[in-house]
Amino acid sequence: MLSLQINKNQFSDLLNLNYGVFLPLKNFVNEKNFKNILIKKKIGNKFFPIPIFFGVKKNDFEKIKNKDEIKITYKKKLIAIVQIKSIFKVDHKIYGKKIFGKNFRKHSYYIKFKKENYAFLDFKYIKIKKKNLNDKNFVSPKQFKKKFKIGNNNKTNLAGFHTRNVPHTAHQWIHKLLIEKYSKILIQPLIGQYKKNEYLDEIIKKTNLIAIRTYPKKKAFYIPYLSYPRYGGPLEAALHAIVRKNYGCTHFWVGRDHAGYKNFYSKYASQNFCKKNQKKLGISIVAQNEPFFCSACKSIVNKKCQDKNCRNAKIIKISGTKIRNLIKRNKPVPEYLMKKEISTVLNKKAII
Secondary structure (H helix, E strand, O other): OOEEEOOHHHHHHHHHHHOOOOOOOOOOOOHHHHHHHHHHOEEOOEEOOOOOOOEEOHHHHHHHOOOOEEEEEEOOEEEEEEEEEEEEOOOHHHHHHHHHOOOHHHOHHHHHHHHHOOEEEEEEEEEEOOOOOOOOOOOOHHHHHHHHOOOOOOOOOOEEEEEOOOOOHHHHHHHHHHHHHHOOEEEEEEEOOOOOOOEOHHHHHHHHHHHHOOOOOOOEEEOOEEOOOOOOHHHHHHHHHHHHHHOOOOEEEOOOOOOOOOOOOOOOHHHHHHHHOHHHHOOEEEOOOOOEEEOOOOEEEOOOOOOOOOOOOOEEEOOHHHHHHHHHOOOOOOOOOOOHHHHOOOOHHHEO
């Protein structure tokens, strides 16, 4: 039987689908569902913003196009035996325009998408090797909710916070706000970065755990979100909200340029889209102005200070890009940008 070796992104999608992270989506999309999600933002009669697909490159397509059954392997381990129901194609340009807008050809993930997805598979499982369908970073929604007694009869609010970054002072301001307003927070950094000039997965895990330890016990939880960035702006922000709902969150913070990429999306586009579709998402969206550092009162705020002496103070933007550039040049990171206990573990080797 032919074996098809999948990549890290496909493995994480397969894992998330099998353990309910992407509900209501349970399987990779078929051709009908792919198009319905692109055009109507629906899977069946339920809202779903981005298709989760199983694509193959052209050389793999040529190998499997006449096969009924194949083995799916990852890192030389058997993951599943599947029966191919259909192999279909989708116009790359339609996908790009619907997800990334009119300038889609310049988007980094569209370039990756076009290169890696010549055709798409719709299949059903004959056998799943559960022992090999796991990862040290993965915690399923069921495991998380059981361990921390989240959801069901527990009516305690839980706010979800998504990041693909090392926590800076603006992030920690948000963390504290969410704990104060909603009692508890789930900090769930994305593990699966592939783009250059981003932090390594291990560094993202380590630094977010450092931040967690500074908050009151039993108020802040940490588990990774094993996936990868699509840089899909509003639509990906909506997917992130659905994921957190499945993990038991009652509220979800959507950032100013959540899941953004360069200037592809307008300011607060992700917040506006998620707020507009809040009922369909089934989770309360928390959307506020981005925090900044006020050099007059020397504190993090997200609106003009109330003190009249501070109103004309110079606003200093807290930028992850600015921090990474300092690290790459071996320059110290000011504490108003990042707490020392976090910045001291960073160096040039922390960045891809």
